[in-house]
Amino acid sequence: MPVMTAKQLVKILETMGFVLIRQKGSHAALRHSDGRMAIVPMHSGDLPLGTLRGILSDIGIVPSDLK
DSSP states (O other): OOOOBHHHHHHHHHHTTOEEEEEETTEEEEEOTTSOEEEEEOOSSBOOHHHHHHHHHHHTOOGGGGO
């Protein structure tokens, strides 16, 4: 499982076709054209591995797809 910040994850998701649709407080919502949606907590530092694993699970991506 790669270690990354929220900003790095958002950039990767944007290259995969996700678009930032809103940000409320410290949480960014990204949506893909096929309807998948990811909520990314935009906190400083690295994302906890459980949080990253949950986000990837919600949108159907395996960690190897992030590279």
